[in-house]
Amino acid sequence: MTSFFINTLGPLGWTLLALVPPAIIALYFLKLRRQPLEVPSTFLWSKTIEDLHVNSLWQKMRQSLLLFLQLLFVLLLILAVLRPGMEGQQKLIGDRFVFLIDNSASMGAKDAESSRSRLDEAKKRVLEMIDQMDSGDVGMVVTFSDRANVLQQFTDNQRVLAAKVRAIKPTEHTTDIMEALRVASGLANPSQAAFDEGDVQVAEEKPATAYILSDGRFPTITDFNFGNLEPIYLPLGDEASSNVGILAFSTQRNPEKDDELQVFCRIGRFGTEPDEVTANLYFNNSLLDVARIKLDGEDGTGGAQFDLGSLDVGKLRLEIDHEDVFPDDNVAYAAINPPSRAQVLIVSEGNNYLRFSLGTDQIRRIADVKIVPLDYLKTEDYTKEAASGRYDLIVYDDCAPENMPEANTVFFGQKPPVEGWVFKEAKVLPQIIDIAQSHPIMSFVNLGNVSIYKASPLEFPPGGTVLIESDEGALMAIAPRKSYEDAVLGFSFLVSEDDKTFFNTEWTKRLSFPVFVKNLVQYLGDVREGQGESSIRPGESFNFRSAGFAKEAHIKPPSGRVRTIVPTADNLFAFSETDQLGTYEVREGDAKDVSQYFSVNIFDAEESQIQPKPEIDTQWEKIEGNEAWLPMRKEYWKWLVVLALIVLLIEWYIYNRRVYV
Amino acid sequence: MAKTTNIVSDLLSPELLAQLERMELVSRKVFRGRMKGERRSKRKGTSVEFADFRPYVAGDDLRFIDWNMYARLDRLFLKMFLEEEDLHFYTLIDASTSMDFGTPSKLTYAKQLAAALGFVGLCRTDRVRIETLGTELRRPGPILRGRHSVWRMLDYLNGIEAGENVPLLEGAKNFCLRNSGKGILVLITDLMDKSGFEPALRFLSTQQMDVYVVQTLAPVELNPAEQIKGDLKLVDCEDGDIAEITVSRPLLDRYKRTLDAFVDGARTFCAKRGMAYMLANTEIPVSQLVSSYMRQRGLLR
Numbered sequence: 001m002t003s004f005f006i007n008t009l010g011p012l013g014w015t016l017l018a019l020v021p022p023a024i025i026a027l028y029f030l031k032l033r034r035q036p037l038e039v040p041s042t043f044l045w046s047k048t049i050e051d052l053h054v055n056s057l058w059q060k061m062r063q064s065l066l067l068f069l070q071l072l073f074v075l076l077l078i079l080a081v082l083r084p085g086m087e088g089q090q091k092l093i094g095d096r097f098v099f100l101i102d103n104s105a106s107m108g109a110k111d112a113e114s115s116r117s118r119l120d121e122a123k124k125r126v127l128e129m130i131d132q133m134d135s136g137d138v139g140m141v142v143t144f145s146d147r148a149n150v151l152q153q154f155t156d157n158q159r160v161l162a163a164k165v166r167a168i169k170p171t172e173h174t175t176d177i178m179e180a181l182r183v184a185s186g187l188a189n190p191s192q193a194a195f196d197e198g199d200v201q202v203a204e205e206k207p208a209t210a211y212i213l214s215d216g217r218f219p220t221i222t223d224f225n226f227g228n229l230e231p232i233y234l235p236l237g238d239e240a241s242s243n244v245g246i247l248a249f250s251t252q253r254n255p256e257k258d259d260e261l262q263v264f265c266r267i268g269r270f271g272t273e274p275d276e277v278t279a280n281l282y283f284n285n286s287l288l289d290v291a292r293i294k295l296d297g298e299d300g301t302g303g304a305q306f307d308l309g310s311l312d313v314g315k316l317r318l319e320i321d322h323e324d325v326f327p328d329d330n331v332a333y334a335a336i337n338p339p340s341r342a343q344v345l346i347v348s349e350g351n352n353y354l355r356f357s358l359g360t361d362q363i364r365r366i367a368d369v370k371i372v373p374l375d376y377l378k379t380e381d382y383t384k385e386a387a388s389g390r391y392d393l394i395v396y397d398d399c400a401p402e403n404m405p406e407a408n409t410v411f412f413g414q415k416p417p418v419e420g421w422v423f424k425e426a427k428v429l430p431q432i433i434d435i436a437q438s439h440p441i442m443s444f445v446n447l448g449n450v451s452i453y454k455a456s457p458l459e460f461p462p463g464g465t466v467l468i469e470s471d472e473g474a475l476m477a478i479a480p481r482k483s484y485e486d487a488v489l490g491f492s493f494l495v496s497e498d499d500k501t502f503f504n505t506e507w508t509k510r511l512s513f514p515v516f517v518k519n520l521v522q523y524l525g526d527v528r529e530g531q532g533e534s535s536i537r538p539g540e541s542f543n544f545r546s547a548g549f550a551k552e553a554h555i556k557p558p559s560g561r562v563r564t565i566v567p568t569a570d571n572l573f574a575f576s577e578t579d580q581l582g583t584y585e586v587r588e589g590d591a592k593d594v595s596q597y598f599s600v601n602i603f604d605a606e607e608s609q610i611q612p613k614p615e616i617d618t619q620w621e622k623i624e625g626n627e628a629w630l631p632m633r634k635e636y637w638k639w640l641v642v643l644a645l646i647v648l649l650i651e652w653y654i655y656n657r658r659v660y661v
Numbered sequence: 662m663a664k665t666t667n668i669v670s671d672l673l674s675p676e677l678l679a680q681l682e683r684m685e686l687v688s689r690k691v692f693r694g695r696m697k698g699e700r701r702s703k704r705k706g707t708s709v710e711f712a713d714f715r716p717y718v719a720g721d722d723l724r725f726i727d728w729n730m731y732a733r734l735d736r737l738f739l740k741m742f743l744e745e746e747d748l749h750f751y752t753l754i755d756a757s758t759s760m761d762f763g764t765p766s767k768l769t770y771a772k773q774l775a776a777a778l779g780f781v782g783l784c785r786t787d788r789v790r791i792e793t794l795g796t797e798l799r800r801p802g803p804i805l806r807g808r809h810s811v812w813r814m815l816d817y818l819n820g821i822e823a824g825e826n827v828p829l830l831e832g833a834k835n836f837c838l839r840n841s842g843k844g845i846l847v848l849i850t851d852l853m854d855k856s857g858f859e860p861a862l863r864f865l866s867t868q869q870m871d872v873y874v875v876q877t878l879a880p881v882e883l884n885p886a887e888q889i890k891g892d893l894k895l896v897d898c899e900d901g902d903i904a905e906i907t908v909s910r911p912l913l914d915r916y917k918r919t920l921d922a923f924v925d926g927a928r929t930f931c932a933k934r935g936m937a938y939m940l941a942n943t944e945i946p947v948s949q950l951v952s953s954y955m956r957q958r959g960l961l962r
Contacts, residue, residue, distance in 0.1 A: 034894035034905050040759035040767075040882060041853035042897040042904040048912070048919045049904065 005082040017081065020074050028067045069651035076644035080637040092132050094209040094230065096154065097139040098184040099126045102214030102236075103168055104145040104175040105538070106607045109215075109326035111238035118236040119170050122213035125234065129211065130161045131635070140208075141165055144180035145173030146539050172328060172538035172581050174604045175218040182224070184210050189227035216613030216625065217606045223619065235625035237612035242271020244322045245329030245608030247301070249601065250535065251308075251316065251336060261308040261336065265318055267293055269300035270609045278321040281306055284314045313338045315583045315597065329608045333558075333583045334535065335597030342367035342525025343390065345407075348397035349373050350501075351493055353508035357517040367521045374399050389545065389571050393525045398492040406570065408484045408524035413492025413504075418481060420461025421488060426454045430470035440523040441478065441487065442467050445516045450507040455491035485524060535599045541576040542584070542598050550588035558582025672776040672815055677948045684781045684951075686750055687962045688845050688871045714738045747806070748787040749844025751870070752778060753836055754821060756793040758898045759853050761823035763879025763943045770877050771849040772818045773947040778847055779814050781961060783807060790840065791817060794832025794850070795825025801839045826899050829854040829861035837868055846870045847960070849941075851877055852927055855900070859930060866934035873937045873960055876927060880944050883920070886913050 009017065039045070107119040114121065126141070133139060133156075141152040141164045151164040188208040207228040215237045248266040267277060274295070281289040288308070295302040316334040324330065344367045348354055358369045376382050377399065385391065386405030393408045400414040409416060415423045432447050447468065457473025460466075464479030467487070478487040495504040507513050536542055546553060546567060553573050556562045558580050567573045578584070583599045602608065616623040673681075717726060717737035727740040752775040760768040775791050782789040783805060791814060792802035805814050827835075829850065846865065852858040852874075865872050881888050886908075889895075895904040906912060924940055931938035937958055941950055955961045 034892045034907075036894045036896050037889065038896045038898050039889075040762040040851065040879065040898060041855075042895050042902045043853045043855055044882070044916065044919050044923060045895050045904040045906060046902070047923070048916045049906065 005084055008081055008083055013081075017074075017078060021071055024067065024070050024074065028064065028070075066651055066655060069647055069654070073644050073647045073651065076640050076647060080640035080644065083635065083637050084640070085635045085637075092129060092137070092209070093232070094207065095134070095137045096188075096206055096208035097129070097133070097137065098188075098208050098210040098229070099129070099139060099141050099165070100177070100180050100184060100210055100212045100214070101126060101141065101143045101165070101168060102145070102175060102177075102212075102218075103143045103171050103173075104217075104607060105170075105172045105328055105602050105604075106175070106215055106217055106326060106610060107236070108170040108172075108328060109237065109241065109243070109610055111241050111325050113238060117170065118215060119168065122234075122236055123165050123168055125213060126165050126211070127162055130158050130165065133158055140184070141168075142180050142183055143168055144175070144177055144214075145171045146176050146537070147173075148180035148183050150183055171579060172600075172602060173579075174537055174539075174602070174607050175214070177212070177214070177218045177221065178224060181210070181221065181226075181229075184208070185224075185227060185229045188229040189225070212616065212623075214612075215610070216616055217609050219606070221616065221618040226618075231616070231623050233616050233623045233625040235612040235614060237610065238325075239611050239614075240271075241325045241610045242269070242273050243324045243326045243329070243608055243610035244269050244274070244277055244295075244320055245326065245602070245605075246318060246320065246332040247603055247605055247608065249316075249318050249332035249334050249603070251334050261311050263306040263308060263316065263318075263334070264303065265293075265306075265332065266301060266303040267295065267320065268605055268608060269295045269302075270611065274322065277302075279304055280319045280321065282317040282319065283308075283311065285317070288316075311336055313594065317583075324610075326608065326610050328581060329602045331581070332601050332603070333581065333599040335583045335599060337596045338594065342392045342521055344369045344521055344525055345385070345391045345394045346371040346397065347374060347377060347395065347399055351397050351508075353493065353513065354395075354397060354517070357508075357514040358521075360514055360518065362514075362518050363521055367525050369521075377401055393521060395520070398494065404481065404486075406484070408526070409486045410520055410524065411486065411488045413489060416486050416488060418461065418486065420459075420464075420479065421486075422459035423456040423490065424459065424473065426456045427472040428454050430455050430457070430472040430475060432468060432470050432475065434469040436465060436467045436469075439465065439467055439478070441516070441519045443519060445512045445519065446510075447507065447512060450505060450510055450512070452491055452505045452507070454495060454504060458488060458490045460488070487520065487524065535601050535603065536578060537604065538579055538581060538600050538602065539576075540578060540600075541574050542578055543572060543574045544586065544596065544598075545571050546573060546588050546595075550591075552589065554587045556585040556587070558584065672773050672818060673780060674948070677777060677951070678780065680948065680952055681777055681780050682784055684956075685785050685962045686748060686778070686782050686787060686845060687959055688748060710742060712741045714740060748782070748785070749840075749842045750778070750782040750787045750789045751836075751840060751844060751846045752789075752791045753832070753846060753848045753850075754791065754793045755829070755832070755848075755850030756795055756821050756823055756825045758823050758826055759851055760877070762898070763881060765943060766823070767851055767877040767879055767943055768821070768823050770941070770943045770947065771875075772821060774849055774875065774877075774941070774950065775847070776815060776818055777947055777951045778955075778960075779805065779818075780811060783810055783814065788844070789814065792836060792839070793821055793825055794829065794836070795827040796835065796839070798835055798839060828856055829858055830856070830864060833861040833864050837864070843869045844871070845873070845960075847873045847875060849875045849877060851882075852923075855902075858927065862930060862934065862936065866936055871937075872931075872935075873939065873958070874927070874931050875939050875941050876924070877941045877943055880942065883942055885916060 101122050103119055107122065108117050110117045116124070130139060136156060138154040138156045139161050140150070140154045141161060143149045143151060151168070152161055155161060188206055205228050207230065209230045209232060212231060212233045213236060216233070216235055245268055246265060247268045248264065251261055251263050253261060263281065265279060267279065276292055276294050279291050279293050280287060289306045291304040291306065293302040293304045314336055316336065318332045320330040322330060346354065346358065346369060348371060355371060358371070363369065386394070386401065386407065389406035391405070391407045393410065394405050395410040396412065396414060398413045400411065400417060402417065404416060404418055415421050430452060432450065435442050435445060435447055437443060452475070455470070455472070455475050457470070457475065458477050460474065460477040461479045464477045466474040466477050468474065468476035475490040476488065478485055491504055493504055493508055494501055552564050552566050554562050554564050555575050557577070560580070563575070563577060565573055565575055578600045581600050581602065583597050585594045586596045586598065587593070588595045614625050616625070714727065714730070715738065717739050721739050725739050725741070727738050730738045754771045754775055756768060760766065760771065779789045779791055786807055789805040790802050796802060803813060803817055829852070848865065854861070862874065890908050892907045893905070895906060897903070928938045937960065939954060939958055951961065
């Protein structure tokens, strides 16, 4: 590795190559002799070729010019095979190498003064290092972003390694090096890979060198011991680079005016420039609003709020007008989702007030309500629907199912069949002393003018919240169950005593009752109305449930073909091809309308922080970066091959002309 | 007798002989001959053709005094007449090995030409002498005169064999040593002398002779494309010199240029020195050469 030449052939190759020049010379001597022909005089012929024969040496050379050219050609090839080159300063340490290449979003940045992106620079350096590997050296290629990806296990095949490195594509993911380090250290430190203390170490420890090519923007390495792994950090990127990125972008209903949307964004500056940026807000690709955002002098962040009024379904895009090295985080995506309608099942008999409350315009707008009699609980349809999560909310009015359904539930006057819920002995005329006004279910509900004839104080499972507190105890509580919530009211609205049925409370006649019902439907029915849809990071999986039990969902990424996914058994769709930034459209089943949007954004301060870290922090030590990258070996063999080809061309030309020989 | 017939038909066909009988050698210069002949001579003599007057000096033959002139001018003038004498006609043949090429060989061609010209001379009672460049000083060629000498001439010509590889200059010198007289000299050669033809021609031009240079070239020399092909080692038949060539269009073009330059050089060289130059392609029959080309050049009339 240290010499001017690198031997690239084995003994057999050299033997074959060494046979070529003698073969050429032999062929030259064996070649067709000139036929002698007697002529009256060579006088004119000599004169003809006289000026070509300037001197005898040249003449002799000329006679075998083709031979010389052929030998020269072979000589050049032999030289090329020897791979001459100027030794660079950079040296590979050890004989086992792990190339950890960061391909997170920030590696796509093109620093000023550089014609290629950081990832391309990293690839170039790794290719140079692979080129430097001696025969017998083994290398492994791992890329890491938010996850590690082993592109190539240890191999001494440099061509495979180089091909894998060339195939590395940039991603928009965030950065986490831990997984990559564990993979890399797996063979170097077998003991760490053992799962239990008692595991017998079977693999031999093999020290390796880990070249980390990254901008260093990942969390501090904790809980990891490098052991036999020798880390060498090669920071990429220009320290002087600056970047402005969007850190957050979300939509929200105006809490005061329910029909108005607000958009918030937060922008961070990394570096010294600029003090102020212009943010353009687009709605379905047309400019909607513009704001000048001042960035704080100290922490470099700034924010803006856009009041949008009432907007329909659509996509929002926020762009910062600022040229920087990392353009991906200058755009953020969001969308206004169509309101999702709650699927509500009411199991009730004879409760007209409940029926009326569910008939309001408000409820009709946000929910599909189905009212069934108590018998319905016994039917097969119910069992199926309850188990499959068909409904968002099931209200059991003075009744209870045998098993809890896969849905949020409300129980009026009955104990749900769940451990933890206890109905204590019924008390007459409990006094309501407190309402959890802050809870969405009880907001704007006034029970001051409500009296209750008979109610049972409740005990609820851990994690529950009291919604209505009386002097006798909790009258209403809500408690989580799996991913659902159960709200239980300690009294029913109708009571039967002595074969007479009468109202247990006059709450149903009060104004607060429809409000309470609407709150129930809205909160437990999981109604999100035109709110900020979910934003995920690139590479994360997006999970959702279909409201209409679609058999499949079609997801249209910002660009590219539409993907179709099918749900798992419990109606859960999971979509993981979220590498592109932008807003994705979800259509369920055969529906033409978009049922929901979700957006993929970087929103990561570490990723937007574009200046490379000069060193990597670990729990115990700092790994200094090898700042200066000296070019590896300068290879000349390509030039030699080119020269050989030129010689071959000249030889061919002369052979065809044949004047001079 | 049969042999003689062969000789004649070999070198001179009867048709050509008939044609040649009517011809006459022409010299651009007027020379003094050796014997009384049919040629005008520089010498004043006894022909009927008036030449000049000159004042009478004592001792002059009184028979030649122009009495009419004396009557008019009262001075004695001698009336002079042109003398008619024979013409010395030399043919010098290059009999080197290189002349032995081509069909018919250049040497045969040269012999035919020499025979034709010699016959013309003999018919006009000129003094004809045919020699080769390699003729030894001690054994000069025969001097022929009169029609009856045709057989001797042809006999001599038949005796000439190729293989006298004498440099052009030496041959010319020897010739001049043997023949100091004046007259017409026809040099039949291919001029292929590695040391150059110029010295020899320059030497001849200083002699008081009317020199004609006939360069005979075979088709293989004039147009080698048809006979010379492929990778060849050309061997010079005289000195064994070797030239390795690979025939290609550019090479042939180059040869053609060299040949043209060579012929042009010879022609210019001769023209500058008052010699007549003529290129004879052996493909052209001698009869045609003699009857048209030579007449055009003024050697024959």
